[in-house]
Structures are given as C-alpha cells and as structure tokens.
Amino acid sequence: MEQGTSTLSRQARIGSVLRTLCSTPLGAISLLIVLAFFVIGVTADFIAPYDPVKIDVRAKLQGPSAEHWLGTDQLGRDVLSRLLVGTKVACFLAVTSVSIALVIGIVLGMLAAFTNRWIDWSMLLVFDTVRSFPTIMFALTVVALFGPSVNSIVAIVVISTFPSYARLVRTQVMSLRNAEFIEAQRAMGTSRARILLRHMLPNVIGPVMIVASMDIPLVIGVEAGLSFLGLGVRPPTPSWGTILNDGFSFIRNTSWIVIAGGLPLILTTVAFTTLGEKLRDILDPKLRK
Amino acid sequence: MSTQTSVVDIRDMTIRFGAVTAVKSVSMQIGQGRIMGLVGESGSGKSTLANAIIGLLPHAADIAQGTITFEGRDMLSFSDKDWQAFRGQDVSYVSQDPMSALNPALRIGEQMLDIQHWSDKSRSEKMATALDALNKVRMPQAEARLGMYPHELSGGQKQRVCIAMAIMARPKLLIADEATTALDATLEVEIVRLLNDLQRDIGCAMLFVTHHLTVVEELCDDVTVMYQGNICESGAVEDVFSNPNDSYTRNLLSCDPSRIEEKCRRLPIMSDLSLKSPADPARDRARIDHVAKPLLSVRQLDVTFHKPRSIAELLSGTPARRIEAVRGASLDIAPGETVALIGESGSGKSTLARAVFRLVPAERGEVEFDGTDLLSISNRDMRPFRNEMAMMLQDPIGSLSPRMPVGTSVIEPLIVSGQSKGKNLRQEAVDLLQLVGLSEDFVDRYPHEMSGGQARRVGVARALALRPKLVIADEPTAGLDVSIQGEIFNLLAELRETMSLSILIITHNLHVVRHLADRMAIMYHGEIVETGLTDDVVRAPQHSYTKVLLDANLHAKYSAQ
Numbered sequence: 132m133e134q135g136t137s138t139l140s141r142q143a144r145i146g147s148v149l150r151t152l153c154s155t156p157l158g159a160i161s162l163l164i165v166l167a168f169f170v171i172g173v174t175a176d177f178i179a180p181y182d183p184v185k186i187d188v189r190a191k192l193q194g195p196s197a198e199h200w201l202g203t204d205q206l207g208r209d210v211l212s213r214l215l216v217g218t219k220v221a222c223f224l225a226v227t228s229v230s231i232a233l234v235i236g237i238v239l240g241m242l243a244a245f246t247n248r249w250i251d252w253s254m255l256l257v258f259d260t261v262r263s264f265p266t267i268m269f270a271l272t273v274v275a276l277f278g279p280s281v282n283s284i285v286a287i288v289v290i291s292t293f294p295s296y297a298r299l300v301r302t303q304v305m306s307l308r309n310a311e312f313i314e315a316q317r318a319m320g321t322s323r324a325r326i327l328l329r330h331m332l333p334n335v336i337g338p339v340m341i342v343a344s345m346d347i348p349l350v351i352g353v354e355a356g357l358s359f360l361g362l363g364v365r366p367p368t369p370s371w372g373t374i375l376n377d378g379f380s381f382i383r384n385t386s387w388i389v390i391a392g393g394l395p396l397i398l399t400t401v402a403f404t405t406l407g408e409k410l411r412d413i414l415d416p417k418l419r420k
Numbered sequence: 421m422s423t424q425t426s427v428v429d430i431r432d433m434t435i436r437f438g439a440v441t442a443v444k445s446v447s448m449q450i451g452q453g454r455i456m457g458l459v460g461e462s463g464s465g466k467s468t469l470a471n472a473i474i475g476l477l478p479h480a481a482d483i484a485q486g487t488i489t490f491e492g493r494d495m496l497s498f499s500d501k502d503w504q505a506f507r508g509q510d511v512s513y514v515s516q517d518p519m520s521a522l523n524p525a526l527r528i529g530e531q532m533l534d535i536q537h538w539s540d541k542s543r544s545e546k547m548a549t550a551l552d553a554l555n556k557v558r559m560p561q562a563e564a565r566l567g568m569y570p571h572e573l574s575g576g577q578k579q580r581v582c583i584a585m586a587i588m589a590r591p592k593l594l595i596a597d598e599a600t601t602a603l604d605a606t607l608e609v610e611i612v613r614l615l616n617d618l619q620r621d622i623g624c625a626m627l628f629v630t631h632h633l634t635v636v637e638e639l640c641d642d643v644t645v646m647y648q649g650n651i652c653e654s655g656a657v658e659d660v661f662s663n664p665n666d667s668y669t670r671n672l673l674s675c676d677p678s679r680i681e682e683k684c685r686r687l688p689i690m691s692d693l694s695l696k697s698p699a700d701p702a703r704d705r706a707r708i709d710h711v712a713k714p715l716l717s718v719r720q721l722d723v724t725f726h727k728p729r730s731i732a733e734l735l736s737g738t739p740a741r742r743i744e745a746v747r748g749a750s751l752d753i754a755p756g757e758t759v760a761l762i763g764e765s766g767s768g769k770s771t772l773a774r775a776v777f778r779l780v781p782a783e784r785g786e787v788e789f790d791g792t793d794l795l796s797i798s799n800r801d802m803r804p805f806r807n808e809m810a811m812m813l814q815d816p817i818g819s820l821s822p823r824m825p826v827g828t829s830v831i832e833p834l835i836v837s838g839q840s841k842g843k844n845l846r847q848e849a850v851d852l853l854q855l856v857g858l859s860e861d862f863v864d865r866y867p868h869e870m871s872g873g874q875a876r877r878v879g880v881a882r883a884l885a886l887r888p889k890l891v892i893a894d895e896p897t898a899g900l901d902v903s904i905q906g907e908i909f910n911l912l913a914e915l916r917e918t919m920s921l922s923i924l925i926i927t928h929n930l931h932v933v934r935h936l937a938d939r940m941a942i943m944y945h946g947e948i949v950e951t952g953l954t955d956d957v958v959r960a961p962q963h964s965y966t967k968v969l970l971d972a973n974l975h976a977k978y979s980a981q
Contacts, residue, residue: 248728311819315882318777318813320806321836333823 151413158409164402171215172222181209183216184367192385201391204377210391213369218395220370224281224354225347228288233343235289236296237335241327243297244304251301258294266291270353274362284363288350295346296339303335337414345407348400355396371396426451427593427625428473433486435468435477442468444649445486450593450642455619455626457640457657459633459672461901462872465649470597470629474511475503491592508538512586516598518578522570528581529566535585553584556621557614575765576607580614587618594619594626600635601899604764605928606972608632612639631901633676634975637661645669675903678931678975683955686913687906687935695910704938707756707917713791714752715922716776716809716890721749721785723768723775745771747946749785753890758916758923760933760954762969763943769926770814772943773892777811778802790889807837809890810883814898816875820867826878827853827863833885852881856911873904880911884919892924897932909936930973934958942966 152158171178181199187207194202201210243254270287277283304327307313316326351371357363358372359379366373371392378388426449435443443465450456460466471477472488475498488495490510498506507513515521523531532550539546547566554562557580570578579599586594596615600608616639619626628640636643637657644654645668652666664670671690673679680687680696685703688696723746729738746768753759763769775782778794787794789805810833813819820829827849834840834848850860856877867875876896883891896912897905913936916923927933933940934954941951942963950963961967 311813311815312821314774314779315811315813315819316821316832316836317779318806318811319833319836320803321832325836330821330824333821 148410148413152406152409155409157405161402161405161409164398165406168218168399168402169222171218173219175215175219179209179212179215181212183208183212183369185209192381194385194387202385202387204374204388205381208369210374210388213374214371214391214395217369217371217374217392220281220364220368221351221354221399224284224288225350228285228350229292229343229346231285232289232293232346233296233339236293237300237332237339239293240297240300241304241331241335244301244308245323245327254297255301258297261290262294264291266353267356270357271362274357279357279362279365281364284354284357287357288353292346292349296342299339299342300335303338304331307331307334338411341407341411341414344410345404347403351396351399427491428627429487429489430469430473431487433469433472433488434484435465435472436482436484437478437480441484442481442649443472446646446649446651448644448651448654450625450627452625453619453623454642455616455628455640457636457643458627458629458646459631459636459643460646461631461903463648464646466629466646467597469646470595470627473593473627474507474513474595505538508535509589510591511593511595512589512591514579514582514586514594514596514599516601518575518582518602519570521582522578524570526569527566528568528570528573532566532581532585532588536588538589549588550584553588554581556587556618557581557584559584576603576610579603579607579611583611583614583618587622587624590622591624594624595629596626597629598631599628601630601632604972605930606764606968608635609638609972615639633661633673633902634678645672672902675906677902677906677935678973680935684935686910687932689906689910690903695906699935707920708938709755712755714788715755715757715790716751716753716924717786717788718749718751718772718776719786719788721746721772721775721787722783723771723780724783725780744946746775746782749943749946749948751941751948751951753922753924755889755922756916756920758925758936758938760925760927760937760940761943762927762930762933762940764928764969767943768946769943770894773811773894773924773926776892777806777809803837807833807839807886808888809892810886810888812879812883812891812893812896814895816872816879816899817867817870819879820875820882822867824866825863826865826867826870829867830878830882830885833882837886839886848885852885853878855884855915856881872900873907876900876904876908877911880908880915884915887919888921890922890924892926894926895928896925897927897929905932912936930958930970942969 152162185208187203190199190203190207191205192203193199196202199209199211201214204210204213239254243251266287269291273283273287313326313330316330354363354370355372355375358370359376361376363372364370374392375389375396378392382389428448428450430446430448432445432447433443434441434445446469448456448469458466458470468477468481472483475495477483483496490506526534529547529550532553533543533546536546536549541549550566551562554565559565559577559580565573565577565581573581600611603611612635615626615628628636630636640657642655643657643660645652645660645666647668652668653660653664660669661673664673671693674693675688675690677687683699684696685699686695686697688694722744725743725745727741727743729740749768749772751759751761761769761772771780774780776787776794782795785795789809792805794802794805820826827846830852831840831845831849834843834845846863849863853860853862858874858877858881862870862874862878870878893912897908900908909932912923915921925933925937937954939951940954940957941948942957942965943949944965950957950961950966952962957966958970961970
C-alpha cells in the first residue's frame with residue numbers, strides 16, 4: 132500500500148514536469164539529445180553499420196559518402212561506427228561513476244549530518260581536502276600509479292565528485308533536521324534509520340540528482356581528455372577521446388574527423404547541463420512561478 | 421463617511437487570475453483620515469485588493485474591469501515611474517512578516533536612510549528624520565537601534581521599525597496587511613494602540629487587512645467584509661458589528677470565540693451555527709477522573725540549553741552560555757482532563773512539551789506518566805510510552821512529511837510501533853481520516869495540496885492512530901480562520917469524550933481555549949506562575965502576568981443583536 136497510494140499522483144507529477152520541460156525549445160532539444168545519448172549507448176553494437184575496429188587501409192581518410200556517412204580515419208575505420216560505439220564507453224562511464232559517487236556521497240553526507248559533530252568535522256576535513264585537488268593533476272597521478280584503463284577513470288571521477296554530493300546532502304539534511312515533520316517522527320519514536328531513509332532521503336534526493344545530471348558532462352570530459360592524452364581508454368577500443376586524438380594527428384589532411392568526434396562531445400555536454408538547470412528551475416518550488 | 425472626500429476610490433473592480441476571479445466587481449472608498457478594516461477569511465480576495473491599491477499585483481493577475489483612483493488620479497494609467505514616486509511618498513505598506521521585511525545585511529539606520537531616496541536632504545538630516553520616526557513608534561533606546569542589525573531586535577521591535585519606515589514619508593495612505601498576525605497577543609495590543617496613535621498624529625488614511633475581528637473593533641473606524649471575492653458589507657464599525665445586515669457577516673461574528681460569553685461545549689462554525697451548545701459542568705466533571713492518579717505529572721522540571729562553544733571559546737576556557745528555558749515547572753493532568761498551557765512565545769511552553777517527549781533533554785525533575793518516570797528510563801523502555809502519548813506540532817502542513825501521501829503519513833505511527841502486521845493499512849488510513857471528518861480521497865493527497873484546516877485534521881488523525889491516552893497539541897489553531905478554529909476545537913472536544921483522551925493544549929490564544937480547557941496553567945519566563953480552573957483564572961487572575969495576558973486578549977466591544 133505504501134507504494135500503491137502514491138503511484139498515481141507521482142505519474143501525474145512526472146507528466147507535468149515533462150510537459151513543462153518540453154514547452155521551451157531548449158528544454159525539448161536537450162531532453163532529446165540526452166535520451167539519444169542513452170539509447171545509442173545501449174544499442175551501439177547493433178546499430179553501428181561497420182565493425183569499429185576493422186581496418187581497411189585502402190579506404191583511409193575518406194570524406195563523407197553514402198557508404199561512410201562520416202568518412203573514415205587513417206586506418207580506414209568507419210568514423211560513424213567508432214563514434215556510436217564510443218558513445219557506449221561514455222554512457223557506461225557516466226552511469227557507473229556518477230551512481231557510485233552518488234551512493235557514497237549520500238551515505239557519507241547523511242552520516243556527517245546525523246552523527247556527532249566531531250565525526251562531522253573530520254568528515255568535512257576529508258571532503259574538503261579531496262575537493263581541493265585539481266582534477267587533472269589527480270587524474271594524472273592515478274593513471275601514473277595504476278595505468279590507463281576504464282577503471283582508473285571511474286575511480287578518478289568518483290573520488291573527485293563524491294565530496295560535493297556529500298556536502299550538499301549534509302547541508303540539506305541539517306536544514307531538515309529541525310523541521311517539524313522530522314520532530315513529529317522523533318516524538319513517535321521512529322528510528323534514525325527510518326527517519327533518514329523514509330523521510331529525509333525523498334526530500335534530499337531531488338537537488339542531488341540535478342547536480343549529478345550536471346556532473347555527467349564532467350565525466351565525459353575527463354574521459355575524452357584522458358583518452359586524448361593517451362591516458363584513458365586504450366586503442367583500438369573507440370571512445371570520443373581516442374577519435375579526437377586520431378583526428379588531431381591528421382587535422383591538416385582532413386578536419387572532418389575532429390569535427391565528427393568533437394560535435395557529439397559538445398552537444399551532450401551542453402544538453403546535460405541545460406537539462407540539469409531546467410530541471411532545477413522546474414522542481415525547486417522557490418524558483419517556480 | 422460618504423460626506424468626506426475619499427483618498428482611495430475603487431469602483432466596480434474585477435481582478436482575475438487566469439480562469440479564477442479573485443475580486444468580483446468590488447467598490448470601496450477609504451475616507452481621508454479614516455481607518456478602514458478589511459476583513460475576510462483566507463482566500464477571500466482581501467490581500468489581492470490591497471495589493472491592487474499599491475500596484476503590486478502578481479503578473480498573473482489581470483484587472484478585467486473597474487477603476488481605481490487616488491485623490492482623483494487614475495491609478496490604472498500610472499507608468500512605472502509614477503508608481504515609484506507614488507509608493508515612496510503617497511502610500512506606505514507594512515507587511516505581515518517583520519522578520520523578512522527587513523534586509524538582514526543592512527543596519528537599521530542604513531535601511532531607514534535608503535528609503536528616503538526621494539528626498540534631497542543631507543545625510544545627517546535624513547538620519548534625524550529616521551531617529552524621529554523611531555521615537556514616534558516608541559522604540560526604546562532609539563538612537564542605539566539605528567546602528568543595529570535586524571537580527572539583534574525582537575519580533576515586536578522589528579515590526580516597530582517597519583512601521584517607522586512606513587510613516588517617515590508622512591504618507592496619505594498606510595496599508596497594513598495582517599501587520600499584527602505574526603505577533604503574540606500582548607505585542608499585538610501594543611502595535612494596534614501604536615498604530616491608532618500614529619494615525620491620529622499624521623492624519624493619514626489607513627487600510628488594515630486582517631482576519632482578527634476584535635482588532636478591527638479596537639482600531640478601525642470603518643469596516644469592509646469580504647467573502648469569496650465579493651464585498652458582503654461595508655460601513656462604520658459600530659453599525660456593522662452591532663447590527664450586521666449580511667448573513668455572512670452575522671455568521672462570522674457569531675463564530676468569533678471572543679464574542680461568546682458563556683463557556684461552550686461546542687463552538688458554532690460558519691456552516692452550522694446551531695452547533696453552539698453551552699458547556700455542561702456535570703458532564704465535564706464526569707469526564708475527568710479526579711480520583712485516579714494523574715495521568716501525566718511533571719515535577720520541578722528544569723530544561724537548560726547550552727550554547728555550543730566556538731573553538732576560540734574552547735581554547736580560552738570560556739564557560740558555555742546557559743539558557744534556562746524551563747525552571748521548576750510542575751503540572752498535573754488527570755485522566756480525561758483538558759489543560760491549557762498559556763504563555764507568550766519564548767516563555768518555554770513548547771520546550772516543556774518537548775521535554776515530556778524527551779525531544780530535548782531535561783536537566784532536573786520528573787515526568788511521571790501513568791506511574792513511570794519517563795526521564796529515568798532508557799530509550800528502548802521509552803518506546804511503549806510513545807505509543808500512549810501523541811504530539812501535534814504547530815505548523816499543520818509543515819509537520820507532515822512533504823513527499824509522503826497523507827494516507828501513508830497517518831499510519832506511520834502504526835508502522836513505527838510495529839503494529840502494522842496483518843492489517844489492511846489502506847483501510848486503516850481511510851478509517852482514521854473518516855474519524856476526523858475527511859473523505860477517502862484524501863488518502864492520496866500530498867500535504868501541500870491541502871488547506872491549513874484539512875492538514876490540521878490529518879495531524880489529529882495521525883495523533884490518534886494508536887489510540888493514545890494523552891495528546892499534546894502545540895498551537896493547534898494558529899494561523900487558521902475563526903470558523904476553522906471552531907471546527908478543530910469541536911473535533912478535539914468530541915474526540916476527548918468518545919476516546920477518553922487527556923489533552924494538553926499549548927497556546928497564546930486565550931479566547932478559544934477558554935471554552936475547551938478544564939484547567940489553565942500560565943507560563944511566564946520559563947516558570948508556571950499560575951494554575952487553576954479555567955473559570956477561576958479568567959474571572960479572578962492571581963498573578964500580575966495573568967492579568968496582563970487577559971488584558972492583552974482584546975475583548976469584543978460591540979455585540980450583535
């Protein structure tokens with residue numbers, strides 16, 4: 132029953148949020164791009180017209196044609212297929228690293244806010260220490276220690292983003308801690324765990340999800356950046372960063388590869404950021420008109 | 421009033437919000453030097469009308485028809501520039517919430533200088549004007565206040581600053597929108613009397629928007645009653661209050677508990693005036709079990725807050741600052757008895773209730789419930805007692821979990837106490853809501869989708885979920901309209917008889933509680949200064965503070981025939 136009673140109005144609420152989102156062209160376009168990103172990420176292997184790692188040296192560095200919509204690279208591989216399969220890498224990274232960071236951030240943030248203030252202070256010290264490291268410096272250190280791999284990228288993103296979630300959750304929980312509905316629960320004798328999970332979490336999760344959606348471009352950027360420097364995804368596995376890297380070497384012969392690799396990067400980054408901001412405006416009652 | 425020239429003349433005004441018509445072809449005149457009271461329940465359109473006069477309607481509002489003139493000038497044709505000049509000098513506004521009306525980052529003096537931007541006087545002359553205004557509103561140590569920040573002032577002092585800022589320009593019209601609603605009874609009287617004197621001094625017209633009828637009687641010359649966007653009645657206060665022509669006005673007056681002399685078992689409500697029935701002393705005596713031991717017995721309770729020390733204070737060894745919120749409080753509640761704990765905000769009455777539930781730690785004393793001292797047992801042993809008492813917190817909507825449908829909220833106590841197994845929880849929720857007079861479809865609503873009165877009913881339902889012996893209700897009717905207040909009190913009175921409940925009501929509103937409470941305890945600065953039977957306390961107060969409190973709860977002057 133606890134779930135059953137709320138589904139109807141929850142569906143109605145999601146519907147109204149989507150409607151508001153699609154009422155502006157910018158919102159509709161970014162929603163479309165974000166959806167396409169995830170759909171391609173899941174189905175890339177099936178929709179890619181060619182094997183992304185199949186080398187065909189005879190057809191190298193071709194421009195766009197009916198056969199190869201986005202042309203081929205220096206080894207004759209189909210750029211469109213590489214781009215689509217590269218989306219898979221980006222999508223996987225975005226989902227795993229952001230959700231791991233979210234879980235760690237929410238748990239630690241709640242603990243910091245709900246235990247005694249010495250634990251709170253020491254946790255804050257850790258959060259702020261981690262956050263004060265420049266991301267690129269930190270990334271280079273991790274790669275130097277553990278070698279370039281997808282796992283290293285996940286670790287880098289998780290460690291550099293979880294403190295901001297934890298801090299956000301901590302502040303939210305603290306501002307709710309003295310709210311009357313929480314006090315009402317305490318008067319009933321509700322356990323701390325139940326207060327945190329059933330009463331705090333639903334009120335805290337919204338803003339955190341919005342920050343997370345704005346962090347996804349960061350993940351994609353870190354992956355592309357590291358792969359571009361040859362420190363991320365190892366060739367021949369296609370990723371947006373390696374495509375850019377390949378294209379960069381031949382930018383004097385053909386600028387096409389760099390454009391094809393850079394455009395999706397720019398589009399998804401802008402789309403996720405816009406979507407996050409729009410969602411924040413719609414969901415935050417204080418900003419609602 | 422019709423013979424005088426009017427400052428504001430509203431004719432045939434209709435204001436719409438989309439498809440909703442908030443104000444329906446309304447006409448109102450405010451005469452020169454007159455105080456007009458605008459009365460109505462929440463949602464009656466009174467604030468919309470007041471905002472139309474200063475041109476501060478929200479963008480969604482649309483003036484569909486009508487005219488509004490200020491000393492003969494057509495206000496609907498004002499440009500933005502005209503409005504700015506008009507608002508600064510001809511009309512001033514005092515808002516409901518003094519806490520958020522002042523800029524927290526600026527000193528009082530700076531803010532008072534800033535709003536004199538229209539004047540070309542020198543800085544020191546402006547400062548003198550500000551000081552003069554503060555003295556006019558009888559601010560103690562006015563000169564020192566100019567250098568203070570808003571958070572250093574109390575609520576009443578902040579409202580005085582707001583009023584001082586409003587009168588500095590010597591406006592022709594002063595609009596006060598619920599200017600005393602957020603204040604305690606004692607402060608409310610002071611502010612009302614202050615406004616009265618100031619108005620006489622400056623000779624401005626005033627529009628006083630409120631839902632508090634006795635304040636209108638005390639302060640206003642004329643009154644306009646609004647209901648659902650229409651004006652029901654308008655005229656001199658004495659005429660309207662002693663001889664109301666309109667049925668809504670008549671009902672509104674008869675629902676006001678401060679106008680009901682005799683003690684009532686049930687209060688009349690707008691939809692059913694016949695509910696009113698006198699209290700039955702024999703029945704009340706039968707309800708209370710005086711022979712048994714008191715259900716709740718608070719003995720010599722002390723609650724002290726320690727302000728956490730900063731690192732600098734820790735290092736220098738400064739002792740923690742102590743705030744004694746409750747000092748040596750003793751209070752008994754018999755089974756079936758209703759006790760009212762009365763005092764102004766900050767007197768420690770809510771802290772006392774929280775200490776009973778161990779939401780704040782008590783420093784000393786005993787809280788005996790049904791023979792067990794709650795303060796000396798472990799948290800685990802405390803749990804069964806939490807099922808036998810329930811707490812209703814002050815904010816009806818804010819005390820419900822905002823992301824949880826109401827049906828889930830009311831059965832939370834069942835789940836938390838582990839009594840939910842094998843029960844049809846949805847049916848349980850429906851039953852509880854029906855007990856407090858809400859229909860089945862409220863189960864799926866969210867707190868923000870309800871009115872204050874409905875949310876309060878949900879709060880009552882949740883408090884009763886485990887059939888407790890004691891309910892502690894913190895300001896159960898704060899912020900509710902007069903008629904809704906009556907409904908909630910009738911509900912509590914009915915439930916205490918069917919369920920043999922003991923109730924502790926915490927409030928500063930003497931009038932309503934006078935009808936419901938068997939006994940009263942008056943709290944002042946953390947101490948309980950007087951306890952006694954309700955009638956005795958009201959008729960012959962012993963402690964000087966009780967007398968002040970009784971005077972502060974304004975009495976009705978005129979009674980309808």
